[in-house]
Amino acid sequence: MPHRQAWFGKLSVLLVAAFACLTANAQISTALPPQTVGTLGADQELLSELQQVRALLAAGKAREALARADAQLARNPRDAQLRFVRGVILTELKRTDEARDAFQRLSEDFPELPEPYNNLAVIYAGEGRLENARAALERALAAAPNYATAYENLGDVYLQMAADAYQSAAKLDPASRAAGAKLTLSRELITKSRNLR
Numbered sequence: 001m002p003h004r005q006a007w008f009g010k011l012s013v014l015l016v017a018a019f020a021c022l023t024a025n026a027q028i029s030t031a032l033p034p035q036t037v038g039t040l041g042a043d044q045e046l047l048s049e050l051q052q053v054r055a056l057l058a059a060g061k062a063r064e065a066l067a068r069a070d071a072q073l074a075r076n077p078r079d080a081q082l083r084f085v086r087g088v089i090l091t092e093l094k095r096t097d098e099a100r101d102a103f104q105r106l107s108e109d110f111p112e113l114p115e116p117y118n119n120l121a122v123i124y125a126g127e128g129r130l131e132n133a134r135a136a137l138e139r140a141l142a143a144a145p146n147y148a149t150a151y152e153n154l155g156d157v158y159l160q161m162a163a164d165a166y167q168s169a170a171k172l173d174p175a176s177r178a179a180g181a182k183l184t185l186s187r188e189l190i191t192k193s194r195n196l197r
Contacts, residue, residue, distance in 0.1 A: 049068070049072045049082070050072075050079075050081055050082055050085065052068060053065045053068050053069045053072070053082065053085055053089075054085065056068060057085070057088070057089055057092065062089050062092045062093050063093070065085075065089050066086065066089045066090070066093065069082055069085060069086045069089060070086070073086065078109075080106065080109070080110050080113065083102065083105075083106050084103075084106060084115065084116065086102055087099050087102035087103045087106065087116070087119060088119070090102055091119070091123070096123060096126070096127075099119075099123060100120065100123045100124075103116045103117075103119045103120040103123070104116075104120060107120060107136075107139070111139075111143065112143055113143065114139075114140035114141070114143040114144035114147045114150060115140075117136045117137065117139045117140035117143065117150070118136070118137065118140045118147070118149060118150050118153060120136045121133040121134075121136035121137045121140070121150075121153055121157070122153065124136060125153075125156070125157060125160070130157050130160055130161050130164070133153075133157050134154065134157050134158075134161075137150050137153055137154040137157065138154070141154070156193060159186060159189055159190060159193065160190065162182075162186050163183060163186035163187055163190060166179055166182045166183035166186055167183055169182075169183075170183050
């Protein structure tokens with residue numbers, strides 16, 4: 001993805017079935033935490049369908065996975081896990097507007113789940129909408145105060161906001177060595193952060 005998403009944040013990570021799909025240095029999950037299954041009443045058939053959608057995505061068949069997810073969601077539109085996976089698939093397909101909409105609607109329907117807010121923040125940051133990203137991450141942390149990925153992503157947002165502020169200061173006062181030095185330092189930190197992913 002362009003500019004900021006290349007360095008910013010991780011999409012929600014889930015330790016389920018050893019599936020990890022990398023895009024633009026962001027870790028992507030295909031499901032919400034396992035406890036969501038029980039709380040949302042997903043039955044065995046739905047879990048099997050979800051696993052098949054995940055398998056298609058893991059095999060690089062994102063379009064097939066999306067078609068299968070859409071078919072299942074037509075039968076069960078409240079399935080939070082499948083809706084979340086659908087947002088991940090849309091992200092993988094670079095259909096950012098649709099992914100943003102999917103995570104936004106999911107966060108409205110299930111405000112207690114932090115992962116949709118986190119993934120929404122990654123999309124916002126990739127678009128350069130840092131205030132929106134910050135707000136989404138704060139909502140993720142309000143829902144789950146121990147959500148380490150959201151804290152890390154919030155740090156990335158603040159780091160980019162700092163670099164932007166130092167750049168503005170350096171433009172307004174080119175003679176300021178302090179602003180220039182801080183801009184250089186913040187850019188170095190962003191580069192190092194990118195290399196850690």
